[in-house]
Amino acid sequence: MLEIHQFRNSPFCLKVRMAMEAKGLIYRSVEVTPGLGQLSIFKLSGQRQVPIIIDGETAIADSTAIIRYLDDRHPETKLIPQNPKEAAQVELIEDWADTTFAKSTKSALLQAAAFDKHLRAALIPEEVPTYLRTAFSNVDCDWIGNINELIDQDEQNSLLSSLEKISDVVKDNQWLVGDSISAADIAVAAQLSLLKFPCSSGNSLKGKGCPQFINDPRLQSLFDWRDKLEMSFLEKRIN
Ligand SMILES: N[C@@H](CCC(=O)N[C@@H](CS)C(=O)NCC(=O)O)C(=O)O
Incomplete structure (x- = not known):
C-alpha cells in the first residue's frame, strides 16, 4: 500500500493526500516527529523534508514531483492536463x-x-x-x-x-x-x-x-x- 510520511498539518502533505484522494488511491499515513523523526526521512529519501511517499521500493520526495509520479502510474484522474x-x-x-x-x-x-x-x-x-x-x-x-x-x-x-x-x-x-x-x-x-x-x-x-x-x-x-x-x-x- 502507498505510504505518505508527513507532518499532519503541513500544507504540502495535505496537497499530496488530496492528490491521492482525487485519484481514489488507498494509502497509509505515517506521522513524522519534527527534528529527530526526520532522520528516517533522510534515510529513506536522501533529504529531510516531508512529504515523501513510499511506493514499494521507491521513495519520492517533493509534492510537485510526487503528483507527477502519481499521474504517470495512476492516470485515472489526470492532475496535469494533456492540453x-x-x-x-x-x-x-x-x-x-x-x-x-x-x-x-x-x-x-x-x-x-x-x-x-x-x-x-x-x-x-x-x-x-x-x-x-x-x-x-x-x-x-x-x-x-x-x-x-x-x-x-x-x-x-x-x-x-x-x-x-x-x-x-x-x-x-x-x-x-x-x-x-x-x-x-x-x-x-x-x-x-x-x-x-x-x-x-x-x-x-x-x-x-x-x-x-x-x-x-x-x-x-x-x-x-x-x-x-x-x-x-x-x-x-x-x-
Ligand atoms: N518543496 C517541498 C516543500 C516541503 C516542505 O516545505 N516541507 C516542510 C513541512 S511543510 C518540512 O519538511 N520542513 C522541515 C524541514 O525543512 O526540515 C514540497 O513541495 O514538498
Missing part, C-alpha cells in the same frame, strides 16, 4: 501556490498564533511531549517582541489581493484551469489550509486560522470552494 496550454497554466499556479502563496500564509499563521494561545496549542504535533506542548502554548506573546514588525504588511496585502481574485474565479467556475480538477486546484486548496484549517485537520484545528482572512466576506466563496472540494474526496472514499 499543453492548460498544463502550462497548472504549472504556473502550482508553482505560485507552493512558493509565494505558501510563504505568505506561513507568516499570516505565525502572526495569528502569536496572539492566540489556543491556536498555538492546537498547532503543536501530538508527537511532541505534553510538557513541551503546554510550555510552548503558555509562552507570553512578549517572547516574540512586536510580531507586527516581523510581518511584511505589503506581502499580506498582496496575498489578500490575489486571493480575492481567485475567490471571484471560483464563484463561477468549479476548477481553476479547464473543465476538471488539476494540481492547480489542489495546490491552492492545500495552502489555504493555513489561513483556515479544513475539517480534515481534526476537531482541535478545523475552522481556526487567521481571523483577518477567515472573517473577510470577499474570501467566503474561496473557503466554501475548498470545503466542497474536500467534501467531494470524502464522498469518493465512502462510495
Whole structure:
C-alpha cells in the first residue's frame, strides 16, 4: 500500500493526500516527529523534508514531483492536463501556490498564533511531549517582541489581493484551469489550509486560522470552494 510520511498539518502533505484522494488511491499515513523523526526521512529519501511517499521500493520526495509520479502510474484522474496550454497554466499556479502563496500564509499563521494561545496549542504535533506542548502554548506573546514588525504588511496585502481574485474565479467556475480538477486546484486548496484549517485537520484545528482572512466576506466563496472540494474526496472514499 502507498505510504505518505508527513507532518499532519503541513500544507504540502495535505496537497499530496488530496492528490491521492482525487485519484481514489488507498494509502497509509505515517506521522513524522519534527527534528529527530526526520532522520528516517533522510534515510529513506536522501533529504529531510516531508512529504515523501513510499511506493514499494521507491521513495519520492517533493509534492510537485510526487503528483507527477502519481499521474504517470495512476492516470485515472489526470492532475496535469494533456492540453499543453492548460498544463502550462497548472504549472504556473502550482508553482505560485507552493512558493509565494505558501510563504505568505506561513507568516499570516505565525502572526495569528502569536496572539492566540489556543491556536498555538492546537498547532503543536501530538508527537511532541505534553510538557513541551503546554510550555510552548503558555509562552507570553512578549517572547516574540512586536510580531507586527516581523510581518511584511505589503506581502499580506498582496496575498489578500490575489486571493480575492481567485475567490471571484471560483464563484463561477468549479476548477481553476479547464473543465476538471488539476494540481492547480489542489495546490491552492492545500495552502489555504493555513489561513483556515479544513475539517480534515481534526476537531482541535478545523475552522481556526487567521481571523483577518477567515472573517473577510470577499474570501467566503474561496473557503466554501475548498470545503466542497474536500467534501467531494470524502464522498469518493465512502462510495
Ligand atoms: N518543496 C517541498 C516543500 C516541503 C516542505 O516545505 N516541507 C516542510 C513541512 S511543510 C518540512 O519538511 N520542513 C522541515 C524541514 O525543512 O526540515 C514540497 O513541495 O514538498
